Amino acid sequence: MAQYDVVIIGGGPGGYNAAIRAGQLGMKVACVEGRGVLGGTCLNVGCMPSKALLHASEMFTAAKGEFATLGIEVEPKLNLLQMMKQKDDSVTALTKGIEFLFKKNKVDYVRGWGRIAGPGKVVVKGEDGAESTLEAKNIVIATGSEPMPLPGVTVDQKRIVDSTGALSLPEVPKSLVVIGAGIIGLELGSVWRRLGAEVTVVEFLPRICPGMDEETAKTFQRSLTKQGFKFELGAKVTGAKAGKSGVELTVEPVEGGETRTLKADYVLVAIGRRTFTKDLGLDTVGIVPDKRGVIETDHFKTSAAGVWAIGDVIHGPMLAHKAEEDAVACIELIAGKAGHVDYNLVPSVVYTAPEVAWVGKTEEQLKADGVEYKVGKFPFTANSRAKINHETDGFAKVLADARTDRILGVHMVGPQVGEMIGEYCVAMAFAAASEDVARVCHPHPTRSEAGRQAAMGVEGWTMQA
């Protein structure tokens, strides 16, 4: 029986980063993954392939439209097969990269589905069905999440797909209905919209992207509408009939009213994700997830001695980078170090065009908390780089405490703002004031200047708008 300091169940961003960190700290560590490849949802059916398609489809759109205004005349033709292949190639290269990192950090990669079998024991069922047992001083649950099903709308991955299916549709749909106006739905909707699909987004709530700063969400929605998105907000999908060539959805207003039928070639169900702890043997150590399936932890420690949990299976946003933070902190705590994650500083990014990125509190949260704050806002129309690149949708907005000027939240919608939010993550981690950012030299001409000008705006000295 193999003996380990740490056995990690799950090889996604939480699991593989935990394994690497444990290896770095000199622990004997194994990472159990049953998918056949490392990287979890993120690398295989999430962030990475979706970004591959987002990038490719954005290039396609540019070639079709913007190129001509730049004086480049082409007649682009879509090769969906090649687009999918380059996506798969990138994904494969990335997953192989993790295997290399495992070797480098002396992590045992154990292939098979792992389950807890009482304290300190993890049973792994290999691809051939044979079971082996790992003994572990510490077990880390990093099994992640899966798409949330919608009652009445059965995902068949043919006509009715979830996020996984939407990453490899065999054709560009003429029409696509996206159920759920969250990040995943809007990203994948964008991919197919750019490739030519009529996209209708049906959302239960009266707004898109719940949790996003409302003003930001409104601006974002306007941009998407300009791109041809249709939105049906405050609408509930109550049933779906999948035929050979399409789907008929029954939709009714949440506030009550006429039931309608929506027809589409394909339907993407993207109403959220739920924890994945199926067949994990939690009962063998007495762990009972709450009614949403979340495992309660105290700084990653579960109720069972020697069992830890990180990433999507515990509280907090279901994001790869959050799982990665959990992973490092959890392993460091196991190693007796001071692991800590500030969940207020976990940024969110929507990788559409324009992108949306934010960190910290929204205006709505600050109002609800009764915090007095000041706002500094700067539009990309006034940013020289954005102007030159014909990408002027959106703004950067900085929210800071009215008294101390400490930055409380930053919200951006605009070109590549996902790359800009990191600056504010660092600033906020150091409890920076808006003035601290406002007084730091930024390169010209860059979009990052918009972030600085917004910071200046908090104390009323925005100079370029």
Next chain:
Amino acid sequence: MTDIMTPALGESVTEATVASWKKKPGEAVKKDEILVELETDKVSLEVASPSDGVLESISANDGDTVTPGAVLGVVSAGSGAAAAPAKAAEPAPAAKAETPKAEAPKAETPKPAAPAKADDRPLAPSVQRIATETGLDTSKVSGTGKDGRITKGDALAALEDRAKAPAPAPAPAAPRATHEREERVRMTRLRQTIARRLKEAQSNAAMLTTFNEVDMSAVMALRSQYKDVFEKSHGVKLGFMSFFVAACVAALKAVPEVNAEIDGQDLIYKNHYDIGVAVGTDKGLVVPVVRDADAMSLADVEKAIGALGRKARDGHLAIEDMQGGTFTISNGGVYGSLMSTPILNAPQSGILGMHKIQERPMVVNGQVVVRPMMYLALSYDHRVVDGQGAVTFLVKVKEAIEDPQRLLLDV
């Protein structure tokens, strides 16, 4: 290369202003030669060269604020050739002979205590700006940011505290424009301290002044009778101040609350009589203290006052010379004041104002006679001293001055 360090400035003194450099960079200097004069809240002090050589550089210019241990400049081991021409420019040897002895130990002390690199972490841009604009001493601000860094909020809160607490130099929100025929001059640190402490005393104490007048005939007669013999035997002139010090000590013994101070909810009665004597200097008013005045003869008091006065005028008063007084005497009379209401020297509870001696018609035994009269004022903290006590105090002083034999008999 040797750093010229800011010496320890005395208890409760945290910063000094560079008043003036006596040497320019490039000039040759000798060990113990005075290089720069600093001003603190309480005194001005001189910093001597730590070694022979050449003044290499100046890092704190005139007007800059420095803290103990801060580097003022650098002296490099200079060549003899460089040192030679400077000799001509050296100050008078007499002054030189005096100062090194007094200053040398001070210059030594900071070395162990100097927290030269207390915190070499750079300040956040906003905190830097606030510190520069307001003179906030960031080393005194506790940081709540990552690893204890000072955030803008911390700096702003510290400023607020400073504004609430007596501020050494409350930053004017926006300095008004200076017009033609006006001149803007930065207050010296001493002036700022005087301003702050006087205002502090006014706002803290329940201050009230009571008056009386004293017939100076007896003391004047006594003085003229013994003037010469007194000076011969004690080497110091017999002035009026010693009589007033003695009279006040007697009065303080009779009305002990005037010699007390408030500390929170308690009163502290002092069984020692350390009398501050206000001395005007060209830089402002300072109040050196005559210690244990109750145990001194009149001659001792005169000598002590003389020595302190000289020190004050020469700017050599040490902080210790001005700390811990229990009562103060202020003599506006030397400038011709006939009547005034002095402000308390906090945390003391009483201050006697002496005034000009003026001949006035007085009625004595039913006859109008000309007498040299002086008005006396006692400002007191009514929280500690009752009206009766204050009046009694002043009457006691009056009686002792009008009939100095009482001092001898202790009645």
